[in-house]
Amino acid sequence: MGKKVQRYFDQDSVSLVTSAVRRMKGKRPIPRFPRRAQIQTRTACNARCAFCPNTTVGDDLSQGTMDWDLFRKIADELTSHDMDEIHPFLMNEPLWDKDLPEKIRYLADRKKPGTKIKINTNASFLTEGTAKRLIDSGLDKLNVSFHGVRPEVYEYNMGNLKFTPLLRNVLRFKEMIDKSPNRKPGLRITMVKTRDIMEDRENIKAFWAEHGIGCNFRPLGNRNNKEVEMKGINWEEWRPYTWCKRPFTQIYILFNGDCVLCCCDWNRTTTLGNLRHNTIEEIWNGKAYKRVRDLFLNKDRQDLLCGTCLYTR
Numbered sequence: 428m429g430k431k432v433q434r435y436f437d438q439d440s441v442s443l444v445t446s447a448v449r450r451m452k453g454k455r456p457i458p459r460f461p462r463r464a465q466i467q468t469r470t471a472c473n474a475r476c477a478f479c480p481n482t483t484v485g486d487d488l489s490q491g492t493m494d495w496d497l498f499r500k501i502a503d504e505l506t507s508h509d510m511d512e513i514h515p516f517l518m519n520e521p522l523w524d525k526d527l528p529e530k531i532r533y534l535a536d537r538k539k540p541g542t543k544i545k546i547n548t549n550a551s552f553l554t555e556g557t558a559k560r561l562i563d564s565g566l567d568k569l570n571v572s573f574h575g576v577r578p579e580v581y582e583y584n585m586g587n588l589k590f591t592p593l594l595r596n597v598l599r600f601k602e603m604i605d606k607s608p609n610r611k612p613g614l615r616i617t618m619v620k621t622r623d624i625m626e627d628r629e630n631i632k633a634f635w636a637e638h639g640i641g642c643n644f645r646p647l648g649n650r651n652n653k654e655v656e657m658k659g660i661n662w663e664e665w666r667p668y669t670w671c672k673r674p675f676t677q678i679y680i681l682f683n684g685d686c687v688l689c690c691c692d693w694n695r696t697t698t699l700g701n702l703r704h705n706t707i708e709e710i711w712n713g714k715a716y717k718r719v720r721d722l723f724l725n726k727d728r729q730d731l732l733c734g735t736c737l738y739t740r
């Protein structure tokens with residue numbers, strides 16, 4: 428059976444009785460603080476994956492690294508709340524930030540016990556030295572985006588990255604985790620469902636199982652990007668989102684403190700506030716977020732990025 432989709436409602440715009448009825452029907456009030464956060468500690472990625480908007484974003488967007496003062500302000504507020512997960516990456520390659528292990532350490536030393544810290548990486552900067560610093564950082568989960576176990580499939584999907592040295596990085600990291608005292612972070616391989624990945628999925632599962640590493644296949648999205656949509660790499664037909672929990676549960680923070688709609692907002696079309704001027708709590712409960720959620724809940728999505736967002740299951 429498929430996972431039940433959790434739906435949310437705005438508890439401030441309904442009476443107590445309506446709120447109670449909605450809860451009985453299994454809906455949840457929008458949380459007063461995000462359950463998850465993504466933080467872009469620096470912009471940009473060194474890879475050119477076939478399915479990723481990274482290849483097409485405008486040169487006119489400002490680029491940079493989040494300064495430590497802003498990072499600490501954000502981390503201090505996030506870690507003072509019970510959250511499900513904090514992801515110190517967003518539309519970038521996180522290990523390109525040379526301070527990332529120290530930033531993870533800062534989060535890990537302060538977070539509530541139930542909060543997990545996770546990154547996704549393409550593993551190209553996962554040298555032995557960085558691997559050691561990550562193992563020592565308190566990171567809970569590390570997903571490697573590794574699209575294919577045949578060099579030609581991998582190198583088509585991941586553009587300029589090379590199969591053999593990056594596989595070596597992943598397998599060395601696995602060995603180092605296995606030898607570490609608490610066997611952390613949890614390591615997984617993650618892929619999006621492009622056609623050539625799905626055609627080879629049994630072989631891929633067997634390959635990673637042999638190395639003792641779990642893998643998963645996640646829905647491919649167009650990420651609001653016509654070039655990704657038109658490439659013909661989708662395994663199934665594109666379909667619109669009937670529901671999306673991102674605006675209700677997760678905040679997305681750029682290197683300069685701007686909060687954008689989600690991980691599909693590569694062109695920064697929807698800025699919901701800036702964390703140099705406001706707190707996360709203020710932005711999350713502020714007018715701009717309320718407008719987005721109202722439009723989404725009223726199925727009035729053509730004025731939102733959500734109106735052109737497609738995915739394949």
Ligand SMILES: C[S@@+](CC[C@H](N)C(=O)[O-])C[C@H]1O[C@@H](n2cnc3c(N)ncnc32)[C@H](O)[C@@H]1O
Pocket residue numbers: 472478479480516517518519520521547548549570571572617618619646647648649650655
């Ligand atoms: C944008 S990347 C950033 C982190 C890192 N560079 C990496 O690739 O793991 C985060 C995740 O988004 C996924 N992703 C990229 N393009 C996607 C798309 N069109 N649909 C769904 N997921 C996508 C990647 O596979 C990766 O796991």
Ligand code: SF4
Pocket residue numbers: 472473474475476479480481482518519520548549572
């Ligand atoms: S999926 Fe990750 S590694 Fe690939 S281009 Fe996008 S950001 Fe870079």
Ligand code: SF4
Pocket residue numbers: 668670671672673674688689690691732733734736737
């Ligand atoms: S654009 Fe809208 S529907 Fe698409 S992932 Fe983002 S929040 Fe969800």
